[in-house]
Amino acid sequence: MRIVIAEDSAILRDGLVQLLTLRGVEVLAAVGDADALRAAVAEHAPDAAVIDIRLPPTQTDEGLRAAVDIRRDHPGTGVLIFSQYVETKYAAQLIGDGGAGVGYLLKERVVDIGEFVDALKRVAAGGTALDPEVVAQLFGASRRASALDALTPREREVLDLMAQGRTNNDIAASFVVSERAVEKHVANIFAKLDLPPSGSGHRRVLAVLRYLDA
Structure with missing residues (x-):
């Protein structure tokens, strides 16, 4: 499985690279902002992208908007949102775009790296991996x-x-x-x-x- 990572925290970004590499995942690029994420996906055509929502420069929803762009421009690339927050504005668009290969997990609720890798594999294979809290908030939004x-x-x-x-x-x-x-x-x-x-x-x-x- 070939992936790219977008995470603005250098410590967490490097930690993810090490943990996933140890489990046989090939990390093609690990970047800290949305523009670099778009460029990395365009260059490497990965199986999936692991994306934090809040990326520079505004630390609001750049990652989620980039994920929507990736799903539109690179439908063969799965997208796994990995964040502390549930943002419903673009999440419903991302998940409800009619395509497969989408996941949304909350950082504080992932306690087993093996389960995280399994979720990433499902997304890369065209499945879904959604945290129950994300489902609850999206369901409550409409x-x-x-x-x-x-x-x-x-x-x-x-x-x-x-x-x-x-x-x-x-x-x-x-x-x-x-x-x-x-x-x-x-x-x-x-x-x-x-x-x-x-x-x-x-x-x-x-x-x-x-x-x-x-």
């Missing part, structure tokens, strides 16, 4: 009535875990039920969200995007 109203409480819980990038096996373990039971919930979710089987195989991602958009 509560339009939708097909999601037809979901049962358990189906909503399953969809929430799907948004975090969890597999059916992971969800089954969380609920202490069989994987078959989870598959039934997932099938019901697809049916209620009007997501018929297709050759693309992206129904899971589309379901998550419907969830966040609603």
Whole structure:
């Protein structure tokens, strides 16, 4: 897996490079601002980019805006936002752009580097990896009535875990039920969200995007 990192803190940036390199991740560039991030992605065409939200010069949302640009200009590059903050202004646009390969994790809630690498791999492979707090805040930012109203409480819980990038096996373990039971919930979710089987195989991602958009 080939990645670039955008983090303005030199200590955290170097720490990420060392930790990820030790786990077999090839770090092509580690930069400290949004313009350097855009240039690095254009030059290296990485599998994914790990991006902090608040980058120079204003330390507001430069990283998130750069992530939106990268998703538009380099759709083959996954984007994993890694920040202390949840910014809903551009996050909904980033996650709801119709594409896959997007993640948003909060720094203080990542306690296992192995789980972080797994999330990064999911994003690079076209999946999602969303922190539950991010999902909650994005969901709270817009509560339009939708097909999601037809979901049962358990189906909503399953969809929430799907948004975090969890597999059916992971969800089954969380609920202490069989994987078959989870598959039934997932099938019901697809049916209620009007997501018929297709050759693309992206129904899971589309379901998550419907969830966040609603």
